[in-house]
Structure formats: C-alpha cells, structure tokens
Amino acid sequence: MAVHAAMPGVAARPLALLAGAACVLALRHYPLGHGWPGLLFAILLPAYFLLLCWRPASWLFCVPALLPVLDLAPWTGWFFLEEIDLLLLLTVACGYWRLGGPAQGPAARLSPAARVCLLLCSLAWLVALLRGVLPLPHLDLNTWDNYLSPYNSLRLGKAWAWSMLLLPLLLRDADPPALRRYALPGMLAGLAMVSLFALWERAVFPGLSNLSSDYRITAPFSAMHTGGAALDGYLALSLPFAGLWLARARSRWQAALALLLLGLALHAAFTTFSRGLYAALAAAMLLAFWQTLRTAPGAARYPPGQPPVRKILLRLLLAGLGTVLLVYMFSLAGYRGLLAAVVLLAASFVLAARPLPWRLAPASLLCALCLQGLLAAWWPEGAGQQTAGWLKGPYFLFLLAAALLAGALWPGGKGPARLGLAMMAWTMLACNLAWIGWHWAGPPALLPAGLVVGLATLMLCNGRLRPPLWRLDRASLSIAGAAGILLLLAIPVSASYYATERFSTTAFDMQGRLRHWRQVLAMQPSDWGDRLFGMGFGSFPATYYWHNPQREVPASIAYAEEGGNLDNPRNRYVRLASPGYSAGYGELLRLLQRLPVQPATRYTLALDVRRTGPMPVLLVRLCQRQLLYAQGCVNVPLRLRPAPAGTQASTWQHYDVPFDSAWLGAGAWLLRPPVQLELAASGTATSSVLEVDNLSLRAPGGEELIANGRFTQANNYWFFSSDHHHLPWHIKSMALHLLVETGWCGALSMLALLAAAGQRLLRRAARGDPGALACAAALLGFLVVGLFDSLLDVPRIALLCYLMLLCALLQPVSSPPVESTPP
Numbered sequence: 001m002a003v004h005a006a007m008p009g010v011a012a013r014p015l016a017l018l019a020g021a022a023c024v025l026a027l028r029h030y031p032l033g034h035g036w037p038g039l040l041f042a043i044l045l046p047a048y049f050l051l052l053c054w055r056p057a058s059w060l061f062c063v064p065a066l067l068p069v070l071d072l073a074p075w076t077g078w079f080f081l082e083e084i085d086l087l088l089l090l091t092v093a094c095g096y097w098r099l100g101g102p103a104q105g106p107a108a109r110l111s112p113a114a115r116v117c118l119l120l121c122s123l124a125w126l127v128a129l130l131r132g133v134l135p136l137p138h139l140d141l142n143t144w145d146n147y148l149s150p151y152n153s154l155r156l157g158k159a160w161a162w163s164m165l166l167l168p169l170l171l172r173d174a175d176p177p178a179l180r181r182y183a184l185p186g187m188l189a190g191l192a193m194v195s196l197f198a199l200w201e202r203a204v205f206p207g208l209s210n211l212s213s214d215y216r217i218t219a220p221f222s223a224m225h226t227g228g229a230a231l232d233g234y235l236a237l238s239l240p241f242a243g244l245w246l247a248r249a250r251s252r253w254q255a256a257l258a259l260l261l262l263g264l265a266l267h268a269a270f271t272t273f274s275r276g277l278y279a280a281l282a283a284a285m286l287l288a289f290w291q292t293l294r295t296a297p298g299a300a301r302y303p304p305g306q307p308p309v310r311k312i313l314l315r316l317l318l319a320g321l322g323t324v325l326l327v328y329m330f331s332l333a334g335y336r337g338l339l340a341a342v343v344l345l346a347a348s349f350v351l352a353a354r355p356l357p358w359r360l361a362p363a364s365l366l367c368a369l370c371l372q373g374l375l376a377a378w379w380p381e382g383a384g385q386q387t388a389g390w391l392k393g394p395y396f397l398f399l400l401a402a403a404l405l406a407g408a409l410w411p412g413g414k415g416p417a418r419l420g421l422a423m424m425a426w427t428m429l430a431c432n433l434a435w436i437g438w439h440w441a442g443p444p445a446l447l448p449a450g451l452v453v454g455l456a457t458l459m460l461c462n463g464r465l466r467p468p469l470w471r472l473d474r475a476s477l478s479i480a481g482a483a484g485i486l487l488l489l490a491i492p493v494s495a496s497y498y499a500t501e502r503f504s505t506t507a508f509d510m511q512g513r514l515r516h517w518r519q520v521l522a523m524q525p526s527d528w529g530d531r532l533f534g535m536g537f538g539s540f541p542a543t544y545y546w547h548n549p550q551r552e553v554p555a556s557i558a559y560a561e562e563g564g565n566l567d568n569p570r571n572r573y574v575r576l577a578s579p580g581y582s583a584g585y586g587e588l589l590r591l592l593q594r595l596p597v598q599p600a601t602r603y604t605l606a607l608d609v610r611r612t613g614p615m616p617v618l619l620v621r622l623c624q625r626q627l628l629y630a631q632g633c634v635n636v637p638l639r640l641r642p643a644p645a646g647t648q649a650s651t652w653q654h655y656d657v658p659f660d661s662a663w664l665g666a667g668a669w670l671l672r673p674p675v676q677l678e679l680a681a682s683g684t685a686t687s688s689v690l691e692v693d694n695l696s697l698r699a700p701g702g703e704e705l706i707a708n709g710r711f712t713q714a715n716n717y718w719f720f721s722s723d724h725h726h727l728p729w730h731i732k733s734m735a736l737h738l739l740v741e742t743g744w745c746g747a748l749s750m751l752a753l754l755a756a757a758g759q760r761l762l763r764r765a766a767r768g769d770p771g772a773l774a775c776a777a778a779l780l781g782f783l784v785v786g787l788f789d790s791l792l793d794v795p796r797i798a799l800l801c802y803l804m805l806l807c808a809l810l811q812p813v814s815s816p817p818v819e820s821t822p823p
C-alpha cells in the first residue's frame with residue numbers, strides 16, 4: 001500500500017514540473033505586444049494561477065468558462081498553440097503538483113467498460129497522431145502556422161491529449177456537488193460571454209433588426225476563419241444547460257436571469273442561420289420533452305389515457321394554436337404586432353391562474369371600453385411633426401394598460417377589486433392590440449388580432465376547469481417565459497429573407513455536400529492501413545490541396561526567407577499565391593492584421609513587392625471586419641508596375657501609397673467596428689505567386705501601425721481568412737472526418753464511447769436527474785450538428801465534447817463498509 005500511495009507523487013510531480021516549464025517556455029515566445037487582448041491575457045494568467053492555489057477545484061469553473069472565449073488568434077496570429085493551451089498547461093501543472101501530495105480519496109471513478117472505451121480511443125488517437133505527423137519534416141517558418149503542415153496533426157490531436165491529462169483531476173475533484181457548484185456555472189458563464197459577443201457582432205455589423213443580410217456571426221471562434229461550425233457546435237453543447245438552470249432556479253431572480261441568458265443564447269443560435277443547429281435544438285428539445293414525460297410525477301399516479309395525457313394534449317393544442325396565430329399576426333403586423341400579441345397571451349396566462357371575480361367582468365369590460373375610447377379620442381396626433389414611436393396612441397396606451405395590469409397583479413395585492421382592475425387592464429390590452437395591428441397594416445390585420453384576442457379570452461377560462469391546465473407556480477412561469485422568448489425570436493428569424501432563402505436551397509446544398517463527401521472518399525488511399533487506421537489527424541487540408549479530383553489549387557499563404565550570411569540575417573517575407581480554379585476565379589485567401597485606425601486621416605502605406613509575371617495582382621484594402629465578411633472597405637490605390645527595363649523580373653519594387661481612411665475607425669468605443677488590413681493575391685485560372693516585404697502603415701505623425709511588417713517573426717500578429725469557399729479546409733461531416741482521419745478503428749472506438757456515455761446519461765435521466773438529461777440533450781444536439789460539419793477539427797470544441805463525455809462516464813465512489821469494532 002505504501003508503494004501504491006507513493007506512485008502518484010513519483011509520476012505526478014515531474015509531470016507538473018514539465019507542464020510548468022512548457023508554459024514558461026511558450027510564454028517566452030508568445031506575442032503579447034500588439035493590442036489590448038495581449039495585455040488582458042498577461043493579467044489573466046497570473047490571476048488564474050493564484051486562484052488555483054487558493055481553490056484547486058476552481059479549474060472546473062474556469063476551463064468551461066474560458067474555453068470558448070479565450071481566443072486571441074486574430075490578434076496574435078497563433079492558432080497551433082493557443083491561449084487556452086497555456087491555461088491548460090497551468091491547470092495541469094498546479095493540479096498534478098497537488099496530486100503528488102498527501103494521498104486523498106478520489107471523488108469519482110470509472111467503470112471497467114468506460115476504461116476499456118477510453119483505452120481503445122487513446123490507442124486509435126495515438127496511431128492517427130503518428131500517421132499524421134510521421135515522417136517528421138524539418139522545422140521551418142511554416143511549421144506552426146499552416147494547415148498544410150504535417151504538424152497540423154498535433155493541433156487536432158491535442159484535444160484528446162488534454163482530456164486525458166485532465167482525467168485524473170476530474171477523478172479527484174468532479175463529484176456531483178462539485179460539478180453543480182463549479183462546472184455548471186462555468187458552462188453558463190461561457191455561454192453568457194459567447195451570447196453577448198454574438199449580440200455585439202450583430203449590433204455592430206448587420207444590425208440587430210436586419211435579418212435580410214447574409215451576414216453570419218462567428219462570435220469569438222477564430223477557427224471559423226476558414227468556415228466550419230464551431231459556434232454551432234458550442235451552442236448545441238451549452239444551450240441545454242441554460243434550460244437546466246431555468247428548471248432548477250430556486251428564486252424569482254434566478255429564474256429571471258436564466259430567462260435572460262436563454263434569450264441571449266437563443267438569439268445567438270437563431271442568427272447563425274444554421275439549419276444544422278436548428279435541427280440540433282429541435283432534437284434536444286424533443287429528447288428533453290420525451291424524457292420529462294417518462295419521469296413526470298403524474299405519470300406514475302394515473303393509468304394510460306387518463307388526465308395527465310389529456311392535459312398534455314390540451315396544452316400542446318393550445319401552444320400550437322397560439323404559435324399559428326402569432327405567425328399569422330407577424331405576417332401582417334410585423335414586430336410590433338407580434339410583441340403586442342405575445343404580451344396579451346402572457347397576461348392571459350398569468351390572469352387565468354387567478355380566482356377571477358367573473359361577476360365584475362361586465363363592469364370591468366364597460367369601464368375599460370369607455371376609458372379606452374376616451375383616451376383614443378383625446379390622444380394628440382402630433383400633426384406635421386415626428387413623434388417617437390412609443391408616444392403614438394396605440395403603443396403608448398398599450399404600454400399604459402400593461403403597466404396597469406402589472407400593478408394590479410403585483411405580488412402582495414389581493415382582493416376582488418385588484419382582480420377587477422386587472423380584467424379592466426386586460427380589456428384595454430386587447431383593444432390596443434387590434435389598434436396596433438390596424439395602425440401597422442390597416443384592416444387586414446384586424447382578423448389575426450381578433451383571433452389572438454379570442455384565444456386569450458379562451459385562456460381566461462382555465463380557472464374554471466377541474467383540474468386547470470396550469471397553475472401559477474415557478475415551473476409554469478419558467479416554461480411559459482421560455483416559450484415566449486423562443487417564439488419571439490424564432491418567428492421573425494424564420495420569416496426573414498435570408499432564412500427563407502437558406503431553407504429554399506436546402507436540397508441543392510445537400511447535393512453539394514454529398515458530392516463533397518464522395519470526393520473526400522475518393523481522395524482517401526485504398527490501402528488497408530489508411531482504411532483501418534486513417535490518414536492521420538489534420539491530413540485533410542493537405543490531401544485536398546494536392547489530390548482533389550477537380551485539380552483545383554486553393555489560395556495559400558506561406559513565409560519564406562532568402563540570402564543572409566554571417567554578418568546579415570536572412571531576409572524574411574510573405575508569399576501570397578492566388579487560387580487556380582477551372583472556372584477562372586476562386587476564393588481569395590486574405591492576410592489580415594487588426595489596426596487602430598482613426599477616421600478621416602491621411603495614412604501612407606509602404607511595401608516592397610516582387611512577382612515574376614503580370615499576374616497576380618495585389619489587392620490591398622482596409623475593412624470593417626470581425627472575422628469573415630468584410631464591410632465598409634477603403635481600397636488602397638496600389639497598382640503594381642512592370643519590372644523596369646534591363647532588370648530581372650523577380651526584382652523587389654518599392655511602393656508608397658497615400659490614402660484617406662474615410663469612415664474607418666468611427667463610432668462609439670463599444671459599437672466601433674474593428675478595422676483590419678487585408679492583403680490578397682488575385683489572378684486568373686492558373687495559380688500565380690507574388691511576394692511582399694517591409695510592409696508599413698504610418699499616420700501623419702509618423703506612428704507605425706503595423707506590427708511585424710518585415711515578417712521577421714513569421715506569422716506573429718498576422719492572421720488569414722477564407723470568407724466563402726470552405727470545402728478545402730473541412731470534410732463537413734464528423735462521422736466521415738473520424739473515418740477518414742482515424743480509420744475504422746478510431747470511428748468505432750469513438751462510437752463505443754458515445755454509446756457508453758449516452759446509455760449512462762439516459763439511465764440517470766430516467767431516475768429523475770435533470771443534469772444528466774441536459775448533458776444528454778447537449779451531446780445529441782452536438783451529434784446532429786456534426787451530421788453536416790466536422791466539429792472535431794476545432795480543438796477547443798472537441799475538448800469540450802470530450803470533457804462532457806468524461807463527466808458523463810464518472811460514477812460516485814461507493815463509501816467503504818463500516819467495520820464493526822470487536823467487543
């Protein structure tokens with residue numbers, strides 16, 4: 001026993017020292033000097049270290065919270081080794097050092113079947129990693145910054161490596177109370193930050209209410225610079241936990257915050273315009289609904305076909321009828337009519353659960369109609385001048401009626417008089433709903449408004465049913481609030497021009513996806529080794545580049561060096577290759593750097609360019625851009641000259657180009673669109689190359705804005721994007737991605753792991769564990785998104801999925817039997 005207890009110390013503390021040394025070494029080379037994110041990270045890392053020293057289990061909160069948002073690649077240019085890797089190195093160093101201390105009992109354990117599944121997945125991972133990276137190529141400037149590099153295998157393989165390194169810490173810290181105390185708030189914090197980032201991006205670029213634009217958000221996920229579904233996969237994994245928080249809220253403030261988070265997260269999900277994510281959310285909700293019905297308290301008290309089933313069917317019928325009427329209302333009365341209808345139905349939902357004094361109903365109705373008529377007749381129209389929208393008659397009176405109803409129903413007030421006042425306010429709401437519809441769309445909107453009022457009147461009869469369909473408890477209010485938010489977001493988005501266009505092209509896009517999958521299988525070598533063990537992690541981009549059936553040549557960016565001797569260092573520069581496509585055009589690959597540009601300022605761009613022929617041309621511009629889809633660009637008027645007579649065609653030529661920044665950099669601090677410098681090579685059907693060096697952008701005062709403009713540090717501070725053509729970078733199917741890169745061994749072992757985790761989660765959910773149900777719904781949604789996107793080629797998303805699978809496999813440690821003391 002002494003040897004067994006000493007073994008963790010012998011192995012854990014050297015691993016902790018190794019992880020700490022790796023973290024320090026990485027920080028020595030990490031580019032911290034350009035922009036505020038580097039400074040923020042320099043503060044965050046020591047603070048996290050102190051937090052781990054104080055509360056060792058706090059990594060269960062910090063890792064899921066920071067995993068989606070600690071992504072500074074657009075500023076640093078580093079995407080093989082990322083900020084989250086440094087954070088995880090620090091986590092492993094502190095955690096393993098503690099593991100090597102005095103022995104303590106584990107908080108969780110793994111079943112033998114789970115251990116076998118993890119062993120098989122680890123073996124398949126090791127084989128795929130080695131097949132991807134071997135034979136080891138020599139290190140050069142493009143080793144750690146190019147998807148075509150064999151070392152891309154390490155970038156993709158690190159997710160599983162991190163999960164296995166964190167597994168001992170999970171076994172030590174992740175008992176059910178710790179997961180509820182740390183991991184669940186961490187998931188919610190990460191979801192909140194991603195949702196706020198998505199809200200900011202929508203507000204800054206297309207606009208919150210502009211649903212006709214084809215702009216698709218990327219939030220903080222830099223891995224989407226070549227497309228993919230990182231945001232979709234993350235939202236599928238995290239959104240069910242917002243529902244879990246709402247279901248387990250213990251106070252009205254918790255419920256209100258949970259509803260707010262759910263609204264923000266659903267807004268981010270719907271504005272991705274991702275059909276795969278929509279299907280994932282539907283699948284997760286169906287699973288939750290089905291499992292809730294199985295474990296509902298009433299299901300055990302009544303035989304089949306009795307009141308619970310009837311009540312559920314009536315609720316579904318009422319919800320379906322309300323949804324149809326809201327869609328009808330929105331089609332004619334727009335956002336205002338939809339919002340007014342939702343408020344009226346919500347008021348009816350609350351009012352119908354109160355003991356209404358029906359004997360006062362005629363008097364309340366008459367008083368409300370009289371007051372409504374007087375206010376509507378006397379309301380000033382503001383002739384000849386612009387009036388704020390909410391000050392217009394129907395909107396102001398609707399708000400007044402809503403405030404009156406809220407005051408009448410405010411907790412603490414009881415009695416027939418208060419309820420009579422509430423019925424009066426409800427009548428005014430109904431009248432103003434019809435007025436809003438007429439004001440917005442004229443007489444055609446009166447029919448849907450009348451139907452909504454009829455449904456709301458029908459809902460008021462809930463209290464006269466025995467038993468009623470719903471009661472005014474926290475669970476009913478949470479479900480109703482979530483349903484209202486869902487409809488308020490889903491109806492406008494689904495009816496928008498861009499969403500309609502996306503759904504109309506589903507069949508065509510599916511044909512393109514199937515064609516891509518057939519091409520991927522055709523590019524896979526036919527020998528038994530590649531079929532059984534895969535081509536290796538991260539091998540697909542290089543395979544597509546060299547072996548795609550269309551003989552396309554995707555655009556590329558590489559760093560090179562030349563010359564040099566003992567006295568002078570070698571000169572480094574960037575090489576931009578234009579795409580070569582049979583159609584004569586293709587998606588450009590844009591070299592990017594974020595710049596602090598001021599509006600209406602005269603700048604001077606200086607650079608050296610070298611090319612061997614008339615093509616390609618160099619496109620240089622400054623654009624408002626988050627990651628994809630540039631807007632509001634200012635073109636730099638650069639026109640490349642032919643080589644001077646008598647000189648070699650490959651001679652460097654210097655250019656100085658003044659230009660005005662115009663509107664770039666304008667706006668309030670929080671709503672100011674980021675500005676990025678873009679360089680791209682554009683040619684003809686044949687791929688061609690040009691080279692750029694000594695890039696400089698100076699303000700009138702001589703201040704240099706570009707970092708690493710001489711490319712002496714290769715890709716430091718430089719990032720790139722492919723805005724539209726993403727097939728050269730992604731297989732676009734998680735199952736096919738596993739099959740191609742890890743072979744049948746990797747795919748089947750991962751399937752076994754998913755089956756083991758899913759079976760355990762469903763078994764726990766059937767026993768009434770809401771956390772297990774949320775985790776099962778999250779993994780199901782992730783798999784649905786993965787039907788059409790290769791999510792595991794984004795390391796941080798793959799790591800989150802693996803950690804969730806490990807948490808699903810954990811079992812509580814059985815307490816040792818109590819030994820009886822001898823008499």
